[in-house]
Amino acid sequence: MNTSFHIPLQYLREYILGRLSLHFGKAASVTINADAYVHDSSPFARWMEEAQPDAGEFIALLLALAPHLQPGFFEDVLREYIPEGGDFIPFGGIKSLHHRGMLPTGETLLFVLAGNDPDKRVDLQNNLLQQSRFFRQGTLSIEAVSPGEPVMSGQLVLAPETLDYWLTGHVIHPRFSPEFAAEYITTDLLWSDLVLQENTLQQIREIEQWVMHHRTLLDEWQMIRKVKRGYCALFHGPPGTGKTMAATLLGKYTRRDVFRIDLSKVVSKYIGETEKNLSRIFDRAERKNWILFFDEADALFGKRTEIRDAHDKYANQEVGYLLQRIEAYDGLIILASNFKGNMDEAFLRRMQSVIYFPVPAAPERHILWNRAFPDKVTLSPSISLEQISQHHELTGSNINNIAFHCCLKLISDQRQELTAPDLQNAIHRELMKEGK
Structure with a gap:
């Protein structure tokens, strides 16, 4: 075993034995030495050197770590x-x-x-448990228990990202699963690659400014007395118009991880499960200052109707729970919908920004067409991208498809020049797919 773990685990063992010796009347006291780890270059040692846990916190961290290394x-x-x-009941477990x-x-x-x-x-x-920053920030936590059970009978848990870093030196993003219905999304693109109308782009860049400066605005300038600590925006418009790309670029340029949650997949047919699914995501996000991007937002925030049965009642409870978590979230939340008209008006009033992503106009489409093909592709002289931009109302996603x-056909035919029939056939195929 890595020496960085061997020494503190040996210390933890000796300390627990000291506590047992005291419990069974074979010792008069037990002491803690919070500096029982090796000062080397390992991720574990570096983390401890930076975090500087006190004596009790150090023991708590080691207790949560131990079963991951020695079952x-x-x-x-x-x-x-x-x-x-x-069973030795006083010891818990x-x-x-x-x-x-x-x-x-x-x-x-x-x-x-x-x-x-x-x-x-x-x-x-x-x-x-109340004052330690490791519990407040979620590095350590006590799992919730059933109503009526002692709160402290819940498992002592070490945050997965902390364990990942201690073991590998890297933070591994959680994977999408039924228990964690959020997907990490990122991009290699730049702001200059986001082709939008100027008004839309300006509103997105205002959100970027909020992420970069909201701590100063709220705390130093004392605006927390007048505005909410978090920020919630609605991106609405047809599919393929850049909503997801804008969210990932906001994450990239503000150095925040972005997680996409498809609300149509989070909403469960089982009563109470939706709240549990959302709670797992928010609990992790609050510790790591993620940007949360809720796709298909109208799956949960569509216009509500009168309550006719138990399903409607619990659906409204799910909306209420998510609203509560959104209101309390100290960060950026983006909801996306294809149709603003599907969204509940009462919920829309809670948004700090409502940003429309329209189908690109002809000038934006011309830019997208000029950027669509790699350098290896030569366009036939008979192709006029300007005319195509004028005649076909397509989104950026359509144009990329x-x-x-076109490129796949050229590779298959072992040629590099794209002809007008090639391009028209590909456009016809995309329009047919869209039902146009």
């Missing part, structure tokens, strides 16, 4: 005092569906740091 870590430690095995070893809980943390002393446990719960099929 039977806690069983091995407990065996020295409970050789026959079995749970078993999961797939992991065969013990996983630490909040009760584990309380016992290791405070033993069974109720006053110390209350102080620890109030101070460490046409260029793609």
Whole structure:
């Protein structure tokens, strides 16, 4: 094992044994040394050097880390005092569906740091869990439990991005799954590649300015007394007009990760599951200051009708839950819809920006056509991109699709010159696909 992990895990083992020795009356005290990690160049050591956790925080971090490196870590430690095995209730811990070893809980943390002393446990719960930046920022968390169960019986969890960094030196973006219905999106394009009408582009760049300067605006200039801490915008317009591209460019130029959530996929037929799906996304996003891009927003924010049955009632609850999380989000949220008219008017009034992405006009289409083909392609003299721009009302996505099929045909035919019939056939094919 990497020395950076061996030394602190050995220290954690010794400290837990010290707590057990105190519990069973074989010692008078137990001490913590928060500097029990190696000062080397490993990601773990660098992270600790920068974060500077205090003594209790360091133990909490190690408790959450241990089962990821040694699946039977806690069983091995407990065996020295409970050789026959079995549950040791004061120590807490749970078993999961797939992991065969013990996983630490909040009760584990309380016992290791405070033993069974109720006053110390209350102080620890109030101070460490409420005041520690590692819990406030989500580096550490206690999983929620069923109503009526002790709060601290939830699993003590280390944020996946922190674990990724400690192990690999890189933060791995969460993958799309039924449990995390958000997809990381990025782009290699530049602002200059976004071809929009000037008014639309100016409104997008105003959002960029907000992301870059909102901390100064809200905190230093005290505008927090008058405006919300977060920002919510609606991008609306036909498909293929640049809504997703604009969102990814905002992320790229403000150095924020962008995650796309397709609300048509998040909304669950099972009562209560939509809120759980959204909660997982927001909990992660709030820790990492992501830009959240909700696609197909009218799937959840469409015009509401009167409540006719239980399904309508719970659908309204889902909208209410998402509105609550959006209102509380300290960052940028973008909702996208093909039709503004589908959106609930009461919700639209909550938007700081409502930006229309129209089908490109002829001048914008001419720019898009000129950029569509790679340098290897030569256009026949009979092709007039200006005339094509005037005659065919196409989006940037349409034009890219046409260029793609043209290039594929040229490669297949082993030639580089694009003829007018080639281009017209590809345009006809795209228009047919669009039902035009």
